[in-house]
Amino acid sequence: MITQSASLLKSLRQEAVALFREGVAAANPEQAVAAALVKRRAMFEQASRIVLVAFGKAACPMAQAAMPFVRGRLLTAIALTNHENLEPIDGVEVIAGGHPIPDEGSIAGAAAIEDAVSRAQDDDLVLVLVSGGGSALLCAPPAGVELADKIALNNALIRCGADISEINAVRPIFSRLKGGQMARLAGKARVLSLILSDVPGDDIATIASGPTAWPRNSASRALEVLDKYGLWQNLPDALKRRLEQMGASPDATAIDFDNVENIVIGSNAISVRAVIGKAEAKFGSVFHASDWLEGNVLDAAAELHRIARIAAERNGPVAVVCGGETTVKVKGNGKGGRNQELAMCFALLNELKPIDRQWVFLSGGTDGLDGPTDAAGGIVDAGSPDWMRQLGHDPVCSLENNDSYHALACSGDLLITGATGTNVADIQIVLMR
Structure with missing residues (x-):
């Protein structure tokens, strides 16, 4: 194993975290909302009344940014966000719900939003602010x-x-609001939906399960997903009955989308471009590894490690940057998240085929919360697995038990940022000198 200078590693870690924060800043929800609304002042002036609803991890800053544009015509304003991002806003009813698992607050917040949108009349404007976690x-x-x-x-x-x-192909089947149903509630009122995207390709029908998007979901597609992962057998009876009742796709023709405008105002691609721009200024040579990193964490880590080994052949400082959202099949009872597991997989793969350079690897969620933990992800180097072993954590056993959090915590490799107030999926960064 290559001996790595402590001072160099510290510098690389600091630079990786700084680049990650640049990516988060590029998804600033307040700036994105304000920029979009400035261009649409006439729309607000033409509305008799305005209904403002926001939901997702960035609901509070998005609603805060919209308030100067809607005051004077505001009928009602509701913001539904996760507990970690709850902030009071003058003139807005703010409700906290559970994420990633819904709770009673999620039910109450959705009901309040449903009531608010249903009160809109023909000459009104419904301003919908959507961000990651909204589904x-x-x-x-x-x-x-x-x-x-x-x-x-x-x-x-x-x-x-x-x-x-x-x-998000399954969720709309079991909802009164997803899959275009919020647009149905608005009737003939005009609907403007500003969206922070956390999905590949910025597909508005997938983001938060597309409450204002033309529905493409069907009971048959939902059943296909449930069967693929062996979930149908253990599905609660009420959900099975719902699927049987749905039978076919929701009646999209009953929804008038001529009055609906959906605009993506922030995305993972925008954040990744911001990171690449800053990395080029500092490192010169930058590899954009993937437009959207996805799939099982081990496969994703193997692909990133392969690219990093190729990048290491270049002279001088090198960076590898990408973004996306990987998946984890949970088999153990440990604590962790997809970014933490990705970081550990990368470090362990490096023991088998070492990168012939000094390096650090960071994988973090732009919302600052990776899985049910207080960490955004992990940041590792070639020595991380050895530190874990010396401090009593077998990294392989930890991964098998989906317990990446405690292994990374013991080696000092957790990425802790706190809740960021935005969410445009994940960012991965490899830095080498």
Whole structure:
């Protein structure tokens, strides 16, 4: 194993964290909302009244940024966010719900949003502010489906290894608001939806399960996903009955989308470009590893490690940057998240085929929260696995038990940023000197 200078490693770690923060800053929800609304002042002036609803991890800063544009015509304003990002806002009813698993707050917040949107009249404007985490938070189960059923479904989906597109193909079937149903509630009122994207390709039908997007979901597609991951057999009876009742796709023709405008104002791609720009200024040589990193964490780590070994052949400082969202199939009972597991997999793969350079690898969630932990992810180097072993954590056994959090904590390799107030998926950075 290459001996790495402590001072160099410290410098590389600091630079990796600084670059990650640049990516988070590029998804600043307040700036993105304000920039979009400045261009649409006429829309607000033409509205008789305005209904403001925001949901997701960035709901509070997005609603705060919108308030100067809607005061004077505001009928009601609701913001639904996760507990970690809850902030009071003058003139806005702010409600905290559970993420990634919905709770009673999610039910209450969704009901308040449903009531607010349904009050809109023909000459009104409904301003919808959507951000990552919105699908889990906006919990509005249909008749016959209880919160416990939704929790069981969400638990199964996020632990089985399904990607976000597959998860959000299932969720709208069991909701009164997702899959275009919020647009239906607005009737003939004009709808403007500003969206922070946390999904590949910025597909508005997938982001937060597309509450204002033309619905593409069907019971058959949901069943396909449930069957793929072996979830149908253990599905609560109420959910099975719901699927049987749906039978075919929701009636999209009953929704008038001529009055709906969906605009993506921030995304993972924008954040990754910001990181690449800063990395080029500092490191010169930058590899953009992937437009969207996805799939199982071990496969994703192997691909990134392969690219890093190729990049290491270049002279001088080198950076490898990408973004996306990997998946973890949970088999153990440990604590961790996909970014923490990705970092550990990368470090362990390096023991088998070492990178012939001094390096650090960072993988972090732009929301600052990786899985059910207080860490955004992990930041490792070639010595990380040895530190874990010396301090009593076998990294291989920890991964098998999905216990990356405690292994990274003992080696000082957790990436802790706190909740950031935004969410545009994950960013991965490799730095070498």
